[in-house]
Amino acid sequence: MPTTLFLSYDPGMAANPTPSAPTVRLIQRALACARSGDAAGARAAAQAGLKGNEAPEIFHALLGSLECQAGNFAAGIRHFHSALEHKPDDIAVRCNLVRALTDSGDMAGALDACPEPLCRTDASRRLLRLRAYLLLHGGEPAAAAAAYRDIVATTPGDFESWNNLGNALAASGESDAGLAAMDKAVALQPRNAPARFNQATTLVQLNRLAEAEAALKTYSRDFPGDEKPRVQLAALAKIQGRDTEALQWLEEAAQLAPQDATLQIRLGIERQFAWQMDGAETAFRNALTLNPSLDEAYVLLALHLELSNQPEGIAPLVQAARAGDIGAGVTHFLAALQCRREGRFEQGLAELDQVPVDLEPVQVAHLRGQCHDRLGHAGQAFEAFAQMNRLQQQDPSEPLRRASEYRTTLTRNRELVTAQWHASWRREAPPTGRAAPVFLVGFPRSGTTLLDTILMGHARVQVLEERPPVAVVERELGGIAALPTLSAADIAGFRDLYFKEAQRWIDLREDALLIDKSPLHLNRVPVIHRLFPEARFVLALRHPLDVLLSCYITNFRLNNAMSCFLELDSAAWLYDQSFGYWEQCRQMMNLDCHTVHYERMVENSNAELRPLFDWLGLEWADKVLDHQRTASGRGLITTASYAQVTEPLYTRAKGRWQRYRPWLEPVIPTLQPWIERHGYTI
Numbered sequence: 074m075p076t077t078l079f080l081s082y083d084p085g086m087a088a089n090p091t092p093s094a095p096t097v098r099l100i101q102r103a104l105a106c107a108r109s110g111d112a113a114g115a116r117a118a119a120q121a122g123l124k125g126n127e128a129p130e131i132f133h134a135l136l137g138s139l140e141c142q143a144g145n146f147a148a149g150i151r152h153f154h155s156a157l158e159h160k161p162d163d164i165a166v167r168c169n170l171v172r173a174l175t176d177s178g179d180m181a182g183a184l185d186a187c188p189e190p191l192c193r194t195d196a197s198r199r200l201l202r203l204r205a206y207l208l209l210h211g212g213e214p215a216a217a218a219a220a221y222r223d224i225v226a227t228t229p230g231d232f233e234s235w236n237n238l239g240n241a242l243a244a245s246g247e248s249d250a251g252l253a254a255m256d257k258a259v260a261l262q263p264r265n266a267p268a269r270f271n272q273a274t275t276l277v278q279l280n281r282l283a284e285a286e287a288a289l290k291t292y293s294r295d296f297p298g299d300e301k302p303r304v305q306l307a308a309l310a311k312i313q314g315r316d317t318e319a320l321q322w323l324e325e326a327a328q329l330a331p332q333d334a335t336l337q338i339r340l341g342i343e344r345q346f347a348w349q350m351d352g353a354e355t356a357f358r359n360a361l362t363l364n365p366s367l368d369e370a371y372v373l374l375a376l377h378l379e380l381s382n383q384p385e386g387i388a389p390l391v392q393a394a395r396a397g398d399i400g401a402g403v404t405h406f407l408a409a410l411q412c413r414r415e416g417r418f419e420q421g422l423a424e425l426d427q428v429p430v431d432l433e434p435v436q437v438a439h440l441r442g443q444c445h446d447r448l449g450h451a452g453q454a455f456e457a458f459a460q461m462n463r464l465q466q467q468d469p470s471e472p473l474r475r476a477s478e479y480r481t482t483l484t485r486n487r488e489l490v491t492a493q494w495h496a497s498w499r500r501e502a503p504p505t506g507r508a509a510p511v512f513l514v515g516f517p518r519s520g521t522t523l524l525d526t527i528l529m530g531h532a533r534v535q536v537l538e539e540r541p542p543v544a545v546v547e548r549e550l551g552g553i554a555a556l557p558t559l560s561a562a563d564i565a566g567f568r569d570l571y572f573k574e575a576q577r578w579i580d581l582r583e584d585a586l587l588i589d590k591s592p593l594h595l596n597r598v599p600v601i602h603r604l605f606p607e608a609r610f611v612l613a614l615r616h617p618l619d620v621l622l623s624c625y626i627t628n629f630r631l632n633n634a635m636s637c638f639l640e641l642d643s644a645a646w647l648y649d650q651s652f653g654y655w656e657q658c659r660q661m662m663n664l665d666c667h668t669v670h671y672e673r674m675v676e677n678s679n680a681e682l683r684p685l686f687d688w689l690g691l692e693w694a695d696k697v698l699d700h701q702r703t704a705s706g707r708g709l710i711t712t713a714s715y716a717q718v719t720e721p722l723y724t725r726a727k728g729r730w731q732r733y734r735p736w737l738e739p740v741i742p743t744l745q746p747w748i749e750r751h752g753y754t755i
Contacts, residue, residue, distance in 0.1 A: 096127045103135050112139055130159035134166045137173070146177035164195050171203045183207055198224050202234060209237065214244035225254075232261035236268040239275065248279050266296050273305060285309060300326040300336065307343070320347055327356075334363035338370055341377070350381045366398040372433055375407045384414040402429040409440055418444040435464045439628040446626070451732040458626040462639040465631060472636035476643055479633040480650070483596055486553055487654050490599055494557065495661050498603070501561040507572060507583075509605035510537070511689065513590035514655070515613030516648055517635075518623035520671035524613055525590040527682065530697040535585040542574035543589070547600045556603045568604050586689065593634050595651045598658040610664055611685065612655075615671035616753045617744040618730035618737055621645060645740035652747055670752075672727050 092100070099122040106114035116139050122132040137152030153170035157163065167186065174183035184207045192201040205220035221238035225231060235258035243251030255272040262268060269292045276285035286309055293302040307322035320343045327333070327340045341356030354377055360370040371394050378386040387410055394404045405427035412421030421444045428437050442457030466473055513528075513536075515521050525536045546567050547553065559567075575581060575589075592613070594601065601608055624644050629635035637647045659666060667688045673681040678698050686693050730737060741755065748755060 092128050093125075096122060096125055099125070100128070100131055103132070107135065107139065112143065115139055130156040130163065130166070133159070134163070134169070137166070138169060141169070141173045141176070146173050149173050150177065162191075162194075164197065164200055167191070168199050168203060171200070171207075175203075175207070180207060180211055184211060192220075198228055198231075205234075205237065205241070209241050209244070214241045217241040218245055218247075225257075230261060232258045232265065232268065235261065236265070236271060239271060243271075243275050243278065248275055251275055252279065264295070266292070266299055266301075269295070270301055270305075273302070277305075277309065282309060282313065298329060300329040300333070303329070304336065304339070307339075311343075316343075316346060319343060320349075332363060334360040334367055334370065337363065338367075338373060341373060345377060345380070350377070353377055354381070368400050368403045371399060371403050372406060375410055376433075376436065379410055379414075384411075387411045387414065402427065402432050406432060406437065409437075409444075413440055413443055416447075418447045422448075435461055435628065438464060442626060446729075449732070454626075455733055455736050461628060462625070465628075466639050468631060470631065472631045472639060475631075475633040476636035476639065479637060480643070480646065483647075483650055483654065486596070486599070487650065487657065489554060490654070490657060490661070492661055497557045499558060499560065501559075501564060503607065504561075504564055504568060504605075506565070506568065508587075509608040510575075510587040510589040511609045511611060512594055512601055513588055513592075513611045513613065514594045515592050515615075516595070516617075516620050516624075516651060517592045517629075517638075518620050518627060519592065519613040519615040520669075520674060521590055521592050521613045523671075524611070524669060524674065525588065527678070527697050528588055531686075531691055531694065533584065533586055533691060535579060535582060535587050537575055537579055537587060537589045539591045540575070540578045540589075542571045543591070543594060543597050543600060545574045546571050546604065547597060550600070553599045556599055559603060564604060571604060586691070593651065595655045598655065598662070598664070602658070602662045602664070608665075609689075610666040612666055612668045613671065614668055614751050616728070616730065617648060617747045617751065618741070618755065619728065621648060621740065621744065622730045622733055622737065641737070641740050642743075645743040648747065649743050675727070 099118050103115045103118035103122065106112070106118060116136065119132040119135045119139070123129055123136075133152045133156035137149040137156060140146070140149035140152060150170065150173050153166055153173060156166045157170065160166065171183045171186045174180075174186060184204065187200050187204040187207070189204065192204050195201060201220055201224055205217045205224065208214075208220060209217035218238060218241035221234050221241055224234045225238060228234065235254050239251040239253075239255035239258060241251070242248070242254055245251075252272065252275045255268060255275055258265070258268040259272050269288070273285050273288040273292060276282075276288060286306065289302045289306045289309065293299070293306065296302065303322045303326035307319045307326065310316075310319040310322060323336070323340045323343050327336050330336055337356045337360035341353045341360065344350075344356060345353035354374070357370055357374040357377055360367055361374065364370070371390065375387055375390050378384065378390070387407065391404065391407045391411055394407055405424045409421045409424035409428070412418065412424060422441065425437055425441050425444070438457050438461035442454045442461060445451075445454035445457060513521055513525055522538075525538060528534050529536045549570065550556070550567070572581065575587070581587065588611075621641070621644055624638040625641055627638070629638060631639075634647075637643045658664065667685055669681060669685055679695075682698075683693055686697075745755075
C-alpha cells in the first residue's frame with residue numbers, strides 16, 4: 074500500500090555559540106543564497122567557510138543539502154558524514170543523511186544511520202519516523218508498527234504516522250487494527266487522498282466489500298479528478314461479476330489519466346472481455362503510443378489481432394518489436410504467432426523455444442501444442458495441451474471449483490426434469506407475436522460455427538452467436554423450478570425479455586429467420602421450450618472423441634461450462650450428461666429437430682445442407698457454401714473457431730482422435746454409448 078511521508082533536506086543548522094564575526098557572515102550569506110535559490114552563491118559561501126576551519130559541521134551540512142538537491146547524492150552523503158563527525162547528535166543532519174541514503178537507493182545504509190537508541194533521544198520524533206518508514210519498506214512491518222505506535226502516542230495529531238501505522242499493521246496481518254489506524258488518519262485529515270485510498274483498500278482486504286465500495290465512491294466524488302478510486306471500483310466490480318460496471322469505471326479512469334499506458338492496457342482487456350473489439354484495439358495501440366517499450370502492450374495487441382482474425386496485422390507488429398526496445402522473448406512470441414498462422418510450424422517451435430517461461434505461459438503452451446499437432450507429433454502436442462490446461466487450472470477465478478458448480482447445477486436440473494414435472498406445467502394457449510428463433514445446439518467444437526457461418530450467408534437469416542438472452546431469462550426466472558407455474562402473461566413477458574436482450578447484440582429484422590446458436594443450449598432446453606414451444610432445433614454432431622479432444626486442446630475463455638474442459642474426465646462427464654439431458658428433453662417435449670453431421674458437411678456440403686435449408690423453409694442458393702466470403706464479411710467471430718472458419722473446408726480434423734487414442738482410452742467407456750447412438754465407430 075502507498076504510504077504518506079513528506080521530508081525535505083534542511084539546509085539550516087544552529088550555529089555554535091562562539092563563531093567569529095566573519096564566520097557568522099558566511100553562514101548568513103550561505104543561508105540567504107540557499108533560501109533565494111542561488112545554489113552557486115550558497116555553495117561558494119559554504120566552501121569559503123570550510124577554508125576558515127570554524128564551525129565546519131554547519132558548512133558540511135549546508136553543502137550536503139545543496140549537493141543532494143542537485144542530485145549529487147554521493148557528494149552530499151560525504152558532507153553529511155563529515156558534519157556528523159563534528160556533531161554526531163545533530164538530528165537535522167542525521168535526518169538529511171538518512172534521506173540522502175534513501176534517495177540514492179541505499180536502504181540498508183539509511184536504516185543503519187538511524188539506530189533505534191538514537192531515535193529514542195529525538196523528542197521531535199523525526200528520526201523515528203524515518204526509521205519506521207525504512208522498516209516498513211524494508212519488509213519489517215511489525216517493527217515498523219511498533220515504531221509508529223510510539224510516534225502517535227506522543228504526537229496523536231500526526232495523521233501521516235496514523236496512516237503509515239495502518240499500512241504497517243495491515244502488512245503484518247492485523248488488518249482490523251490497521252483499518253482503525255487508517256480511520257484515525259482520515260478523521261484527522263479527511264482531504265488526504267492517500268489515506269482515503271488506504272482505508273478503502275484495507276476494507277477490501279477484510280472482505281468488507283460493501284463498505285469498501287461506499288468508501289471508494291465517496292472518495293471518487295470528493296476527488297473528481299483522481300483516477301485511482303475508479304480503478305479500484307472497477308476491480309471491485311470485476312471480482313463481484315459486474316463486468317459492465319467494471320468497464321464503465323475504467324472508461325472514467327482512462328479519461329482522467331489519458332497518459333497512463335498501464336491503464337490503457339487494463340481498459341483494452343476489459344473492452345475485449347465485453348467484445349468491444351475495435352475499442353480494445355484502440356486502447357492497446359494507445360498504450361504503445363504512450364510507451365513504445367511496453368512489452369505487455371505488444372503481446373496483448375498481437376493476441377487481439379489473432380482473436381479478431383486480423384493475421385495480416387501480426388507481421389508489422391513483429392517488425393515494430395524487432396526495431397524497438399522490446400524484450401527478445403516478446404519478439405520471439407510474436408514471431409511464433411506469425412509462423413503458426415503462415416503454416417511454418419517448425420520455425421514456430423524454434424521461436425517458442427526462445428520465449429521465457431514466465432511470458433504468456435498458457436498461450437505458449439497452446440501454440441506449442443498446435444504446432445506439434447500440425448507436424449503430427451501427437452505425444453509432444455498432447456503434453457503441451459495438458460500443460461496449458463494445468464496452467465489454466467491455477468487461474469485465480471478457481472475454474473475447477475466453478476466447473477464443479479456447473480456440473481452440480483446440471484445434475485440437479487436433470488433430476489428435476491421428469492415426465493411428472495413436465496405434465497404439471499400450466500397449459501396455456503400458443504403464444505403469439507414474433508416467430509420463435511431456431512436454436513442451433515450441439516456440443517462445443519462440433520462444427521456449429523462453420524454451420525452458422527454458412528446459414529448466415531443466406532439473405533433471410535440472422536444469427537445470434539453465443540449470446541446470453543436465454544441465460545438472462547433463466548436467471549430472471551430464478552431457475553427452471555419456476556417453469557411449471559408460469560402463466561400466459563408470464564411467458565409473453567419472458568419472450569419479450571428474450572427479444573429485448575437479443576436486440577442488444579444484433580439489429581433484429583422482422584423478415585429474417587433468427588437462429589440462436591449456442592452449443593450448450595443443450596442444457597437449457599426446458600427454458601427454451603417453455604418460452605417457445607414451437608421452436609425448432611438444429612443439432613450439430615461430430616464424432617464424440619474428436620469433439621472431446623478438440624475441447625481439451627482449445628484455449629477457451631474460462632466460463633463455468635468451459636472450465637469443465639480442463640480435465641478429460643470432467644469433459645467426458647459433461648458430454649455424457651449434456652446429451653443425456655438433451656435426449657431426455659427431446660423425447661419428453663417432442664422437440665422438432667434436424668441433425669447435421671460435421672464430417673458430412675465438410676466432405677459434401679451440398680448433400681448435407683440442402684435438406685437443412687428445405688426443413689428451415691429457406692430457398693437454396695449455392696453462394697451460401699462460400700463460407701470464407703461470409704466469414705470475411707461478418708466481422709468479429711466470437712467463438713474458439715475464429716481462425717478455422719476463414720479457411721477453406723478441410724478434413725484434417727476428421728478422425729484426429731485416433732492419433733491421440735492412448736490418452737483418450739480412459740474416457741472411451743463414457744463416450745461409447747454416444748459414439749454408437751450418433752452413428753460413429755471406433
